[in-house]
Amino acid sequence: MLKNTSISNLIATTAALLLLLSGGLFACYALLVGAEIYPNIEPGAFLDTIAVPLDWVNLGTLSFPIQVDNYLIFQEFHSLPARFTLRESYLFGGIVFLTAVSALALFSTFRKIPFLLASGAWIVLLSLFNANGLNIGTASSNIPLIILIVGTVLPLIYFHVWKTNAAFWYRWVVVFLTSSISLTALIKLSPITNPQLYLAEQSLIVGMVMSIAWIFWQGHAVLSGIYLLLARANQNISMKISWQILGISALYLLTLVFLLLELQGGTNLLFPTFSPLYLVLPIGTLGWISTSEKLKQESEIAAKPNYLNALFVLGFSLVFWVIWKLEISQNQAASEFLKQLIVYSQFGFSLFFVVYLLSNFLSVMDSGKSVDKILYKPFSLPYYHLRIGGLIAILVVTIYMDAILAPQVSSLTSNIRGDYYYQTGKKLEASILYENAWDTFRKNRKAKNTTSQLLLDLNQPTLAKEHLDESFAEAPQVDNILLLSARVIRENKPFEAVFYLENGLKKFPNNPYLANNLALLYVRVQKPEQALKLLEDYQETNPVLASNLIALQSKFQTERFATESSDELIPQINRMARRNLLGEASSEAELKSLDEELKKGASPMILNAGIRNLFSIKSFSKTPEDLALIDSISHDPAMLEYLMQVQETASIRSLAAGRVTESVKNLNGLAFRNPGDAGYYLNLTAGILARNLDFEKASKDIIASEEKGFKAFRPYHLTILELGGFAEKSTELKAKYQVPGSNSPDEFLALLAKFNQMTPEKLFDQWAELPSEEMKATLAYLLLERKAHGLTKYQLNELGKVLKGKVENEEKLAQFLQNPNWSNQASLLAFSEFLQVGEELSANPYRTPLILSAADRLQDPLAQYELLNTASEFSKDPLLWIKKVQAAKRIGLGNYATDAIQEMSTWMSWDEIEFLQGTNF
Numbered sequence: 001m002l003k004n005t006s007i008s009n010l011i012a013t014t015a016a017l018l019l020l021l022s023g024g025l026f027a028c029y030a031l032l033v034g035a036e037i038y039p040n041i042e043p044g045a046f047l048d049t050i051a052v053p054l055d056w057v058n059l060g061t062l063s064f065p066i067q068v069d070n071y072l073i074f075q076e077f078h079s080l081p082a083r084f085t086l087r088e089s090y091l092f093g094g095i096v097f098l099t100a101v102s103a104l105a106l107f108s109t110f111r112k113i114p115f116l117l118a119s120g121a122w123i124v125l126l127s128l129f130n131a132n133g134l135n136i137g138t139a140s141s142n143i144p145l146i147i148l149i150v151g152t153v154l155p156l157i158y159f160h161v162w163k164t165n166a167a168f169w170y171r172w173v174v175v176f177l178t179s180s181i182s183l184t185a186l187i188k189l190s191p192i193t194n195p196q197l198y199l200a201e202q203s204l205i206v207g208m209v210m211s212i213a214w215i216f217w218q219g220h221a222v223l224s225g226i227y228l229l230l231a232r233a234n235q236n237i238s239m240k241i242s243w244q245i246l247g248i249s250a251l252y253l254l255t256l257v258f259l260l261l262e263l264q265g266g267t268n269l270l271f272p273t274f275s276p277l278y279l280v281l282p283i284g285t286l287g288w289i290s291t292s293e294k295l296k297q298e299s300e301i302a303a304k305p306n307y308l309n310a311l312f313v314l315g316f317s318l319v320f321w322v323i324w325k326l327e328i329s330q331n332q333a334a335s336e337f338l339k340q341l342i343v344y345s346q347f348g349f350s351l352f353f354v355v356y357l358l359s360n361f362l363s364v365m366d367s368g369k370s371v372d373k374i375l376y377k378p379f380s381l382p383y384y385h386l387r388i389g390g391l392i393a394i395l396v397v398t399i400y401m402d403a404i405l406a407p408q409v410s411s412l413t414s415n416i417r418g419d420y421y422y423q424t425g426k427k428l429e430a431s432i433l434y435e436n437a438w439d440t441f442r443k444n445r446k447a448k449n450t451t452s453q454l455l456l457d458l459n460q461p462t463l464a465k466e467h468l469d470e471s472f473a474e475a476p477q478v479d480n481i482l483l484l485s486a487r488v489i490r491e492n493k494p495f496e497a498v499f500y501l502e503n504g505l506k507k508f509p510n511n512p513y514l515a516n517n518l519a520l521l522y523v524r525v526q527k528p529e530q531a532l533k534l535l536e537d538y539q540e541t542n543p544v545l546a547s548n549l550i551a552l553q554s555k556f557q558t559e560r561f562a563t564e565s566s567d568e569l570i571p572q573i574n575r576m577a578r579r580n581l582l583g584e585a586s587s588e589a590e591l592k593s594l595d596e597e598l599k600k601g602a603s604p605m606i607l608n609a610g611i612r613n614l615f616s617i618k619s620f621s622k623t624p625e626d627l628a629l630i631d632s633i634s635h636d637p638a639m640l641e642y643l644m645q646v647q648e649t650a651s652i653r654s655l656a657a658g659r660v661t662e663s664v665k666n667l668n669g670l671a672f673r674n675p676g677d678a679g680y681y682l683n684l685t686a687g688i689l690a691r692n693l694d695f696e697k698a699s700k701d702i703i704a705s706e707e708k709g710f711k712a713f714r715p716y717h718l719t720i721l722e723l724g725g726f727a728e729k730s731t732e733l734k735a736k737y738q739v740p741g742s743n744s745p746d747e748f749l750a751l752l753a754k755f756n757q758m759t760p761e762k763l764f765d766q767w768a769e770l771p772s773e774e775m776k777a778t779l780a781y782l783l784l785e786r787k788a789h790g791l792t793k794y795q796l797n798e799l800g801k802v803l804k805g806k807v808e809n810e811e812k813l814a815q816f817l818q819n820p821n822w823s824n825q826a827s828l829l830a831f832s833e834f835l836q837v838g839e840e841l842s843a844n845p846y847r848t849p850l851i852l853s854a855a856d857r858l859q860d861p862l863a864q865y866e867l868l869n870t871a872s873e874f875s876k877d878p879l880l881w882i883k884k885v886q887a888a889k890r891i892g893l894g895n896y897a898t899d900a901i902q903e904m905s906t907w908m909s910w911d912e913i914e915f916l917q918g919t920n921f
Helices: 002-032 086-107 112-128 143-161 168-189 195-217 221-233 241-263 276-297 305-329 332-365 381-400 405-423 427-440 445-457 461-474 478-490 494-507 512-524 528-541 543-556 569-582 588-599 604-614 623-634 637-656 660-673 675-691 695-707 715-723 727-737 747-753 760-768 773-790 793-803 810-818 825-835 848-856 861-872 878-890 894-904 910-917
Strands: 040-059 062-080
Touching (some): 002 168, 002 276, 040 478, 040 543, 040 604, 040 637, 062 445, 062 543, 062 637, 062 715, 086 168, 086 405, 112 143, 112 195, 143 168, 168 195, 195 405, 221 241, 221 276, 241 332, 276 332, 332 381, 427 445, 445 461, 445 478, 461 478, 494 512, 543 569, 569 588, 569 604, 588 604, 623 637, 637 675, 695 715, 715 727, 747 773, 760 773, 773 793, 773 825, 773 848, 793 810, 810 825, 861 878, 878 894
Antiparallel strands (some): 040 062
């Protein structure tokens, strides 16, 4: 029997300690870190674009960038509805149930009078529990209350009267079973939605009342515990502990006074304050010392000391769990109610404990005798006077505080019921309860915000806005200001939104949410300087603001230095866009980091922006892998909204790898499939074609882009039109769109306009006659890049001499010029590395030497013809076309060869064609 008792005591002790430690950890986390349930302020992202230069065209007096769009991700903060707390509610309900069962089992061990008082208090508590809301039988019937009383009180009476010697574990199991049966019956019989959630939410009332009872029990715990420690330390020493306890008492009482003033709404207090909830830990710790000593000294107690110690631990644990629940549910009325009762009780009982201590023990306090042994012995009339005086002091303080406890109680119960209806989807009922809760007690942020959110869901925006205006005027709060500004922006009233945010920032001067949204709104109302200044001032308060600052500086192309923000995904994307805009190279580590972050599962919008910025950089490596990745992304159903942008990214990646054929065809396809954006795509292809000296095709795309709505014409557009043979259209667009500063092409540009169609020999002769060294260098590079296959070794070396010291990879050029043998793999590789075009020889149809080299390396005549034919769809290079004619004849396509020769005659003389046909190159 003794062994079983020891085991049950060990189990009970372990369970009590686990309950206490877990409750303490949960409460500390909620107080120090805060709840994520409310306020629910989250950044919402939206995209903007900037044009970044992927390449530059520098052809003498014709210079322009080939620009592609990169994405900037801006984030603005939104006030969202409070999150549900279903799991937390059930957990807390379970904790309260187990604590109540344990407390009831302990009550059954009480002596007669304490038992009657405890049982009566439990019945009163059950009546406050509002179980009638389960509507069993009829609405608000007393059947649930009767079931609870029968299931919880009858077992206590049974043990108290007939089984007085029963073991505690046996009492606990019986009370647990009968209580469980009564709760199960309530859940099964109740017709309301989710009755178990209703009971779990209402359990906060039980937890609150039991916690308050424990707090009143430990009213003077801090000072009595400190005094006991001082008295024990003073044994046989005779120190002046009277002065010490007086000083500590004065300091503690002064702290409580300032806490009272802060609870009353005082600001700029001279004494540092904190949340009264933090007092629970010292109250419980020192209260254990005081209570243990009290139980040792008093013989006439309610029950055995170990049972009362267990009740102490239960109460201490439950207070922690109640604090956690209040922080999680953000029932601010209940939280303020608990704070005030903690301060009231501590002030009242501590004050009279000092009086009790000094009036009874001052004469022996400094003697060094074991005063701690007689502090509560006998448990005499003066100690009861202490309690009565403390209660009177509490009543006085309550009156001084304008008797605010009653509104708090009304508001906290309305909040509890509102939470139940909110989480069961009954929005109208919840909105009414939350509204009443706020009307009763104004320091109730969640109630007001949730009321407005629910009214918006119920399609009552006018009423919701009235509530938000009321909050702004009487009890401003950040989330409501965010919600109100978002609402007026939706009504297309940006200046009204600016008013709310500016005034909100005055009331909450260090709030990053308001500062961020105000900065973005300044951009909308054409105040970019103020927006930049605001983000610069607040960027260190939140990483979102730092990321937005990078994006905003890129948007307005300011020269201000953007502070490097965090390594999160969105700031990385914005930094990549800024570097692309400035033409700064990103390190391999940065590119790899962004790539890895995107693959971790970014949202479709973020993924779309990230791959665009990542692939808007010239790169000839891993092109097939990158395009395969983009293709897989485009087939993801979640990316359907961004399919066009992803396809555009694929075209940009092809262009960045020098795949002109692929890029132009894809962009033309996008223009056909998306008429609304066709002007943008056609303008982009015009730049690509002009970069490759195909001014005729470029001009046609410019004209087509104007027909599709493109209007942002620049002087270089007009120059391209003139070079392409559309001088009249150039004049028309200049007048129509008031394009400034355009001049007629000079002789050098006129030469470049015919570059693709001319033979290498003729171009070399004209190159030799150029007067300008700069022009000669430009044309020399173009001849090497596009006509080297038709030039002699001497001619190639002459071109190389002009380029000496003016180009990159000069050593590769020298290596090629030593042996310009196209069949030699080393020479061809050196030529490709000089041009920095990668290993794809057929990527650019205008680089005839590489196209012909690629064709020569194909064994299949049909494959040779297809390669040459594809390139001839773009380029009018004579050597390319004559090779195409020869390839067509080899595979028996004489008609195709004839058609090709006939088409060549539109830009070449027959003598030139016949000469080329007889030339082996």
